[in-house]
Amino acid sequence: MTFKAASWLTALAIALITAIPVAVVLLSLLHPDQAVWDHLWQYVLPELLVNTFWLVLGVGLGVSLLGVSLAWLTAACDYPGRRFFSWALLLPLALPAYVTAFVWLGLFDFTGTFTTFLRNHWGIAQVPQVRSRAGVILVMTLALYPYVYLTARAAFQGQGRRLMEAAQSLGQGRMRAFFSVALPMARPGIMAGLMLALMETLADFGTVAVFNYNTFTTAIYKSWFSLFSLPAAGQLASFLAFFVFVAVLLEQQLRARRSYAASAKSASSSPRIGLRGIPAGLAVFWSSLIFLIAFALPFWQILDWSASVFETDFDARYIEFAWRSLLLAGLGALLVAALALALGYAQRLARTTAMNVTARLATIGYALPGAVLAVGIYIPVAWLDNQLIDTFALDGQVLGGTLLVMLLAYCARFLAVSHGPIESGLGRIGRSIDEAALSLGVTGAKRLWRVHLPMLRVPLLTALALTFVDIMKELPITLMTRPFGWDTLAVRVFEMTSEGEWERAALPAAAIAIVGLLPVVYLIRKTDAHA
Amino acid sequence: MMKTALLVLALLAQIGAASAAEVVVYSARNEQLIKPLFDAYTRQTGVAVKFVTDKEGPLMARLKAEGRNTPADLFMTVDAGNLWQAAEEGLLKPVESKAMKANIPAHLRDPGNEWFGLSVRARTLVYNPNRVKPGELASYEDLASPKWKKRLCLRTSKKVYNQSLVATLIGEYGEDKAEAMVKGWVANLAAEPFPDDTKAMEAVAAGLCDVTVVNTYYYGRLMEKKPNLPLAIFWPNQALKGNTGVHVNVSGAGVTRHAKHAADAVKLLEWLSSDKAQNLYADVNMEYPANPKVKPDPAVAAWGSFKPNLINVAEAGRLQAKAVMLMDRAGYK
Numbered sequence: 089m090t091f092k093a094a095s096w097l098t099a100l101a102i103a104l105i106t107a108i109p110v111a112v113v114l115l116s117l118l119h120p121d122q123a124v125w126d127h128l129w130q131y132v133l134p135e136l137l138v139n140t141f142w143l144v145l146g147v148g149l150g151v152s153l154l155g156v157s158l159a160w161l162t163a164a165c166d167y168p169g170r171r172f173f174s175w176a177l178l179l180p181l182a183l184p185a186y187v188t189a190f191v192w193l194g195l196f197d198f199t200g201t202f203t204t205f206l207r208n209h210w211g212i213a214q215v216p217q218v219r220s221r222a223g224v225i226l227v228m229t230l231a232l233y234p235y236v237y238l239t240a241r242a243a244f245q246g247q248g249r250r251l252m253e254a255a256q257s258l259g260q261g262r263m264r265a266f267f268s269v270a271l272p273m274a275r276p277g278i279m280a281g282l283m284l285a286l287m288e289t290l291a292d293f294g295t296v297a298v299f300n301y302n303t304f305t306t307a308i309y310k311s312w313f314s315l316f317s318l319p320a321a322g323q324l325a326s327f328l329a330f331f332v333f334v335a336v337l338l339e340q341q342l343r344a345r346r347s348y349a350a351s352a353k354s355a356s357s358s359p360r361i362g363l364r365g366i367p368a369g370l371a372v373f374w375s376s377l378i379f380l381i382a383f384a385l386p387f388w389q390i391l392d393w394s395a396s397v398f399e400t401d402f403d404a405r406y407i408e409f410a411w412r413s414l415l416l417a418g419l420g421a422l423l424v425a426a427l428a429l430a431l432g433y434a435q436r437l438a439r440t441t442a443m444n445v446t447a448r449l450a451t452i453g454y455a456l457p458g459a460v461l462a463v464g465i466y467i468p469v470a471w472l473d474n475q476l477i478d479t480f481a482l483d484g485q486v487l488g489g490t491l492l493v494m495l496l497a498y499c500a501r502f503l504a505v506s507h508g509p510i511e512s513g514l515g516r517i518g519r520s521i522d523e524a525a526l527s528l529g530v531t532g533a534k535r536l537w538r539v540h541l542p543m544l545r546v547p548l549l550t551a552l553a554l555t556f557v558d559i560m561k562e563l564p565i566t567l568m569t570r571p572f573g574w575d576t577l578a579v580r581v582f583e584m585t586s587e588g589e590w591e592r593a594a595l596p597a598a599a600i601a602i603v604g605l606l607p608v609v610y611l612i613r614k615t616d617a618h619a
Numbered sequence: 620m621m622k623t624a625l626l627v628l629a630l631l632a633q634i635g636a637a638s639a640a641e642v643v644v645y646s647a648r649n650e651q652l653i654k655p656l657f658d659a660y661t662r663q664t665g666v667a668v669k670f671v672t673d674k675e676g677p678l679m680a681r682l683k684a685e686g687r688n689t690p691a692d693l694f695m696t697v698d699a700g701n702l703w704q705a706a707e708e709g710l711l712k713p714v715e716s717k718a719m720k721a722n723i724p725a726h727l728r729d730p731g732n733e734w735f736g737l738s739v740r741a742r743t744l745v746y747n748p749n750r751v752k753p754g755e756l757a758s759y760e761d762l763a764s765p766k767w768k769k770r771l772c773l774r775t776s777k778k779v780y781n782q783s784l785v786a787t788l789i790g791e792y793g794e795d796k797a798e799a800m801v802k803g804w805v806a807n808l809a810a811e812p813f814p815d816d817t818k819a820m821e822a823v824a825a826g827l828c829d830v831t832v833v834n835t836y837y838y839g840r841l842m843e844k845k846p847n848l849p850l851a852i853f854w855p856n857q858a859l860k861g862n863t864g865v866h867v868n869v870s871g872a873g874v875t876r877h878a879k880h881a882a883d884a885v886k887l888l889e890w891l892s893s894d895k896a897q898n899l900y901a902d903v904n905m906e907y908p909a910n911p912k913v914k915p916d917p918a919v920a921a922w923g924s925f926k927p928n929l930i931n932v933a934e935a936g937r938l939q940a941k942a943v944m945l946m947d948r949a950g951y952k
Contacts, residue, residue: 131947190814198810199821219811298814300775300952313676314782314943316704463680470684477688485690567673568681572643575650583649583672587904588815588837 763803
């Protein structure tokens, strides 16, 4: 078997994990629900298409600005506190966005702690309305910028400073060198994070629900849960997935022909850009500001709420919840990252449009609302179970409620999260390196292991960290596929929030943050070790 | 090769196969509300109760996908609309039980006996006594009158409790009149609809608006935490003539169509509706027992008694999708 054939086989096998559930969702297109569609078209869709447009635009700009600026500061510059900020700025990732959203309402809505204080003590009655388009964009930006931050950081770290030095030696100022060289070269990395943040935005239901801000995904859930039309929900979700598929494919094709390779070994050889005086002050201010409002403030509130219910709610079971969350997120992240690496490598060996389409298909699961994808996963699993039960006269499910199904389901959902950083990381490794390896007789798996993997250190750690935290927080798939009695920390958050007990939900949310962050901080600090 | 793979999977399945004396429950009612009950049941009868929680939509999709091989014996959820939908999709089966008929009033169970309400959730008015005299308040319908302009706060129409309330209005007045009423509510709103009942009540207490519509247990929970808030309960639609009263919804359960332990599931259902379990079931969330022979928790009883709307809760379930569309048309977000 040739390498090409092997890479195709690998890519198709991986894509199948996502393609099957997505195909199940697409099957809904065969059952049009005219009454629901007419209604949605006339009364629901016009408003929410506008809403979704602004949300995607606003969050897209927001996360790019925050993510890229902070990534550049911590990856390429040096200023007081840089070491701390380099890992602290990814912490918002560990807070479920809808919990953060609720914290924001609790602080800044009309009846919020902060607003009430202003009103009662300083007589300030007019404050900007937090339950607004700007409010939801702000909160989602603060929750999602770490995706861009991490992938952009990996890209900047992979560039090496020689690039900037070369540009500066050609007479460009530092600013211009950044915009004309460093930023364009980091584009694949930035886009990878941006795409993740935007897919998350499009598929989000929890956060927008707290703000009562209607988006496309709101309509999907409305069709399903309120109008009881799962087919209509599936159809809407299919359109959403198709839209994302085309958008991602276009972005990929547009830059397909350019090379973003840089000599990565130069990374450690040149010093960071040392900031002093006012620039250093601004860097510290900007990093602290984002850290404070995106993490410290909501986390402080979550801890405060947790403390208020700790005595009644905390018990020995939390050790089990935490252990299961860690196990699932750990195994899941390893598996997802391994598959993403295999997929990325297959793409490298067979660089064709068809392969690119296959890779986009394999990673489309992230663009679907979680609960819709969960059903898409569960239907074929249950079908297979039924075949087994009937064929062998069994008295119970074989696959349903097993760890295997859970892990495969996480792959279907989160492959994009690992694939993004890895794909852009692979893109930074020049072809010349492959050729050099070839000339030394190092090929195939050996080349991946000996040559590429060491160079993929940062992207791989980034992929693991992102996927790990995402699985820790994941709800719909965990709820639907977990074995009986197999509750996790995220499941605890669900039990509390679904009856509106947000303060009690803070305890498991804080546990997710604490338990989930330790491995992630460890991973990200490792990415710093080299640079 | 396919055969071998199937065989291996089949062998795996034999490990940990189900034991006899157990009931398997799929529940959209939260773990913290049902676990104490199931634990008590197991202590009393020795029958193990296995359960898994999720949202009602995914649970129903799951039951449907599993079909005749589902491990679930009992489907438990909140809101009559969801129960009605489960019956409509053929996921439940009729239960002929004298005990259930005796314990649960007719308007709180499915006319076809496929599901039974187990606790009652009353959706009532909560107002700020500093700004409203109880005499000003009358009914849900009255909240549409111009005198409440900029004085009303509501939770989002996406919550099933409001959908169910509007569904009963449709049942009572027909779609046109109900739509006019909902439009009246929307015109009276002092703020964008809130994500939950608690936030709406806090807005009333803070003086952003004067009155809102909430489930009583949210009021109970909030007042327990902040007893000094200027909030009071008003029971609407008590003086109106005809078949009306405080809007009630249920949390309830039904035996699944393909239950493996159907007889045990019925026993569990009967126990849940009995005076032994009803207080435990309702009090843990400050709801009302569905069984009229059982008195509510003293803290709940202190809010006073009321005349409920006796329209069958299944009717609200049937009209729920209509209600959602109506609220969209009326601009109630």
